[in-house]
Amino acid sequence: MKRFLSKVACASLAAVLAMTIGCSKNPFENTSEASEKTGVEVTIGGSGAQVSGVPSAMGIVPSEADIVSGTVTITSVATGESVSKSAPYGEKVKFTKLLPGEYTVNVKLFDAQGKSIYEGTSNADVAEGVTLPVTVLVTPQGGSVTVGLLIGKLILWNTLDSAYALANSVEGPAGSFIGNASNYSFAAGKYDNGLQAVGQFDCANKVVFPGSVVATAKGSIEFWYKKTGAWQAGAGADLFCQGVPGSPTQNMEGCISTGYSGHYELRFGYAGTHLYxxxxxxxxTSNQNYHLAFVWDEAGIGGSSDKIRVYVDGVLVGSTNYTVARNVATNQPFVVGDIHAASGWTEWCAQGVIDNLKIFNYAKTDFSDRVQE
Structure with a gap:
């Protein structure tokens, strides 16, 4: 994640507009055969929004002004006629069957009180049956504002369904085996196979990714988990781990622990804070797939006081507003399916299958897309 704060009287943000096929009426009605392919589709940028037309689902998140909706107005340069449509952030508005020609595209973005906080205008030359990308720069309205930019994107996506898949991530850096790969197998998960770690073996043998995949003050880790082994008495099952063993403020860990209390509990450890x-x-239930998501934001998730959260099958099951800043150790690997200790801890592997691992550099809270690989 790249995040920078600057106080400017006229800071600019990019609201990206994608022109594509649509299906609604407008004052510039085109009745030609190609009219259905002549139109404008605009995705409203905003807090946490995924903006259409940008690689890696880039988003715009102001730090002091929460964009919740937007209005797009297109105006014919030739006739002066215009039409407007509005939508919540992240949603799309469509203008279709446009007559070919030059248009202006005005974008206004609003906060929760309906105040226009960003605005910008650009030109668009609409051609018959042609899809054309347009970029509009929007600037803060009403004086200076402190703006934080988050390039929200997918940092890592690995299906974990084979040794080849492990070494060839869909997005982000490759994974690899350290030590004896025979302790791991690939077994049926949510989508095809996933990485299976069961039984007892020295944690010097592990599956790792570069520690840089979680080197951010906010982010989210999600995957599918299926218990296929037995959680060991007096121990637990580590699903992922990163940091320096024995140094809590540098550590991040998602696990099921502990047998010492007589029952096992899903837990998220972050910089010394332990969320049970x-x-x-x-x-x-053994052999049943569960979608697990671990979310953190040291500044507060989604503007709330929560600093870390855990979701199961898209439902929030735990949160806390207490944590400290993590001292990130990027030279330590991100371990999947086992604890991050250098050796020993033979009973702490996942005792199950981990499938379709994704890591984002923002605090994701909507996991309705989990049903799609």
């Missing part, structure tokens, strides 16, 4: 979710072993 209340999602116990009785909630886990």
């Amino acid at each position: 979710t209340g999602f116990y072993n009785s909630n886990f």
Whole structure:
């Protein structure tokens, strides 16, 4: 994640507009055979929005002004006629069957009180049956504002369904085996196969990705988990781990622990804070896939006081507003399916299958897309 703060009287943000096929009426009605392919589709940028037309789902997140909706107005340069449509952030508005010609595209972005906080205008030359990308720069309205930019994107996506897939991520850096790869296998997960770690073996043998995939003060880790082994008495099952063993403020860990209390509980450890979710072993059915998501934002998730959260199948099961800044150790690997200790801890592997691992550099809170690989 790249995040920078600057106080400017006229800071500019990019609201990206994609022109494509649509299906609604407008004052510039085109009745030609190609009219259905002549139109404008605009995705409203905003807090946490995924903006159409940008690689890696780039988004715009102001730090002091929460964009919740937007209005797009297109105006014919030839006739002066215009039409407007509005939508919440992240949603699309469509203008279709446009007559070919030059148009202006005005974008206004609003906060929760309906105040226009960003605005910009650009030109668009609409051609018969042609799809054309347009970029509009929007600037703060009403004086100076402190703006934080988040390039929100997918940092890592690995399907984990084979040794080849592990070494060839769909997005982001490759994964690899350290030590004895035979301790791991690939077994049926949510989508095809996933990475399976069961039994007991020295944690010097592990699956890793570069530690840089979680080197941010905000982010989210999500995957599917299926228990296929037995959680060991007096121990737990590490699903992922990163940091320096024995140094809590540098560590991040998602696990199921501990047997010492007589039951196992889904837990998220972040910089020395341990969030126990209340999602116990009785909630886990063996050989059933569960979608798990671990989310953090040291400044507050989605503007709330929550600093870390855990979701199961898209439902929030635990959160806390207490944490400290993590001292990120990027030279330490991100471990999947086991604890990050250098050796020993033979019983702490995942005891199950981890499938379709994704890591984002922003605090994702909507996991309705989990049903799509």
